Amino acid sequence: MRRRFRAQCLQGGMCNMDTAVKFPTTPKAIRARALELSARMSVEKAFQAIVRNCLDQIEANETGVIKYHDVESLHQMRVGLRRLRSALGMFDEVLSLPVALRQELDWLVSQLGPARDWDVLAGSTLPRITNTLDADAPLVRVQHAAADKAMALHAAAGAAIASERYQNLIGNLERWFDERGWRAMQLPADKVKLKMRIGDFARDILEKDQQRLLKRGRKLKGADPETRHRVRIAAKKTRYAAEFFASLYPRKTVRPYVKALASLQDELGLMNDASVADGLLRQLSEGDEELKDGTGFLRGYLASHSRQGDGKLRKLWKRFVPLRTPG
Known part of the structure; x- marks a missing residue:
């Protein structure tokens, strides 16, 4: 019943206003x-x-x-x-x-x-x-x-x-x-x-994810987009695990750790966005001759600035301090 009611609301059906959620004009x-x-x-x-x-x-x-x-x-x-x-x-x-x-x-x-x-x-x-x-x-x-x-x-x-x-x-x-x-x-x-109990399980997950991240992060210097992408995925998984289990650890310990992971993930994300953008711009130029000049310039600009981001990324990596989980 709950699913049927919900599906009707999502598809524009009539909902009982006593139980349905009222959504604002702007979501x-x-x-x-x-x-x-x-x-x-x-x-x-x-x-x-x-x-x-x-x-x-x-x-x-x-x-x-x-x-x-x-x-x-x-x-x-x-x-x-x-x-x-x-x-x-x-x-x-x-x-x-x-x-x-x-x-x-x-x-x-x-x-x-x-x-x-x-x-x-x-x-x-x-x-x-x-x-x-x-x-x-x-x-x-x-x-x-x-x-x-x-x-x-x-x-x-x-x-x-x-x-x-x-x-x-x-x-x-x-x-x-x-x-x-x-x-x-x-x-x-x-x-x-x-x-x-969840404590031992959480510690094992965090340690495993962190070791994966540390191993991949050692290859960041001069890394190609695929290597950076693998580091980004490892950072994201480690961050999600840290956020899921954050309430099991002292706040003053876990908050800086998650913040450092977020900063690292954000910078890696920006570099990945540039890599993805290159492929999307190529798609646009293939479909429209009038876009070739603009997409060509933008792809060159992104490639140049992507290389300049390596220094900031390495600094963020050096600041990353692994979380010590009590054993």
């Missing part, structure tokens, strides 16, 4: 709520709290994506999806999501990713360049073409979120979650692990 993108875990929680209880937190963030941004094609709502839905996939990966050794649901999550990623990439190009990367230059006609044409592409992909993303396929995905995820479907697929040893 408000929903970030993840602060997550509070207790050291006395079992691994299973902590997993439930984390997944519920991620699902809430995803579902809370549906209306902004469907009805308003809102840039920030789509971004926050995508963040919630990335957090969910990261959480599922963290707990994969003791419980597993059915393969069919994993494949549907991959489909959802493919529906949101392109719109976000073009949003960043049209709304962030290009304005950052043109604000420092004279916006001549070739660059303006590229900006307009990128904005048109972003708008079209937002419409496609909204249609995907309003679709029956998405509704089935969320409904099946909620059912698997509510019925604790992972228990049916577990070995006896896994069931024992789920009853353990």
Whole structure:
């Protein structure tokens, strides 16, 4: 019943105003709520709290994506999806999501990713360049073409979120979650692990993620885009784990750690945006001869400034201090 009512609201059906959420004219993108875990929680209880937190963030941004094609709502839905996939990966050794649901999550990623990439190009990367230059006609044409592409992909993303396929995905995820479907697929040893307290499990996850990041980070000097991308992914996973388990550690210890990870991830993200932008600009030029001059200039500009960012990235890496987890 809950899913049927919700689907009708999302698809424009009549909702009981006593129970339906009233959305403002301008949508408000929903970030993840602060997550509070207790050291006395079992691994299973902590997993439930984390997944519920991620699902809430995803579902809370549906209306902004469907009805308003809102840039920030789509971004926050995508963040919630990335957090969910990261959480599922963290707990994969003791419980597993059915393969069919994993494949549907991959489909959802493919529906949101392109719109976000073009949003960043049209709304962030290009304005950052043109604000420092004279916006001549070739660059303006590229900006307009990128904005048109972003708008079209937002419409496609909204249609995907309003679709029956998405509704089935969320409904099946909620059912698997509510019925604790992972228990049916577990070995006896896994069931024992789920009853353990979360502290030891969290420490092992943080140490493993941090070691992966440190290993990849040693290759940052003079790194190519693919190597930087691997470091960015490792930093993102480590940051998500640190945020999930932050309430288990002293605030004065974990906050600077998460802040340092965020700064590192942001800088790596900017460099990755430039790499992604190069591919998107190439797509634009292939589809329209009038855009070749503008896209060619912008690709050269991005390549030049990308190399200049290496120094700042190395400084951020040197400032990164690994978290010491009590053993």
